[in-house]
Amino acid sequence: MRIDLETCIGCGLCVAYCPMGAIKMNEVAVIDADECVECGVCFRSGMCPADCFIEEVHPWPRSVRTLFSNPLSEHKETRVPGRGTEEMKTNDVTGVYKKALVGMTAEMGRPGVGTRFTDVEKVAQALAAAGVKFAAQNPVTYLMVDQATGKLKSEVLGEKVLSAMIECLVPQEKIPAVIRELKEVAQHVDTVFSLDIITRLKPDGSVPWEKMLHELGVTVSINGKSNIGLGRPSAEVYQ
Numbered sequence: 001m002r003i004d005l006e007t008c009i010g011c012g013l014c015v016a017y018c019p020m021g022a023i024k025m026n027e028v029a030v031i032d033a034d035e036c037v038e039c040g041v042c043f044r045s046g047m048c049p050a051d052c053f054i055e056e057v058h059p060w061p062r063s064v065r066t067l068f069s070n071p072l073s074e075h076k077e078t079r080v081p082g083r084g085t086e087e088m089k090t091n092d093v094t095g096v097y098k099k100a101l102v103g104m105t106a107e108m109g110r111p112g113v114g115t116r117f118t119d120v121e122k123v124a125q126a127l128a129a130a131g132v133k134f135a136a137q138n139p140v141t142y143l144m145v146d147q148a149t150g151k152l153k154s155e156v157l158g159e160k161v162l163s164a165m166i167e168c169l170v171p172q173e174k175i176p177a178v179i180r181e182l183k184e185v186a187q188h189v190d191t192v193f194s195l196d197i198i199t200r201l202k203p204d205g206s207v208p209w210e211k212m213l214h215e216l217g218v219t220v221s222i223n224g225k226s227n228i229g230l231g232r233p234s235a236e237v238y239q
């Protein structure tokens with residue numbers, strides 16, 4: 001994102017719109033390019049009275065910022081806009097999370113904080129060390145050079161994005177190792193992340209891993225969401 005410094009009247013209206021605090025005021029408004037995640041909020045809001053914001057098309061690897069931060073950009077491999085993945089939302093149709101498998105998503109970064117891929121890589125490597133299988137149709141997985149180790153392409157490591165979701169499948173017996181690895185790596189990342197656990201419920205409606213997670217020191221906050229669409233459940237889902 002760029003501001004046309006010739007036309008900026010220095011009103012300061014734009015500062016509050018940036019979710020990363022990347023717009024600073026001197027005589028005119030200036031964008032800190034290292035902190036800007038290319039989310040496009042300043043441009044799309046139309047708040048600037050002098051129409052100063054200029055959206056730029058960046059070459060690789062800076063273009064990864066737009067892919068992970070601008071909800072209007074479509075990820076080229078997954079073809080999903082926004083954060084580039086919808087696997088967990090479509091389990092009733094796709095059956096990705098089968099019985100005895102838990103889906104886990106590390107949601108890294110938030111508006112106001114963001115995340116650099118150096119930290120995304122640390123968490124991915126911790127998950128890999130615990131023996132997870134990374135989700136195929138996920139934009140972070142597409143950035144990996146080695147899914148066995150969670151290593152990412154070196155050129156993206158310094159890039160910053162609003163948020164990134166690492167999705168994986170975890171066999172039930174590996175849940176303790178994953179939680180241990182994540183607790184350890186959480187001490188070494190310079191951002192925030194939350195862990196989503198996606199699972200089928202038992203026939204009585206209870207969460208199968210809740211006791212285990214509680215014993216591992218994880219407080220489970222149960223959130224439910226129903227996406228109503230036109231998908232036809234796959235026969236595999238119910239096996």
Ligand code: SF4
Binds near residue numbers: 009050052
């Ligand atoms: S809103 Fe527009 S004119 Fe006002 S400071 Fe920001 S860039 Fe300049």
Ligand code: SF4
Binds near residue numbers: 031041
């Ligand atoms: S593109 Fe997003 S992060 Fe960059 S200056 Fe605009 S609002 Fe801030």
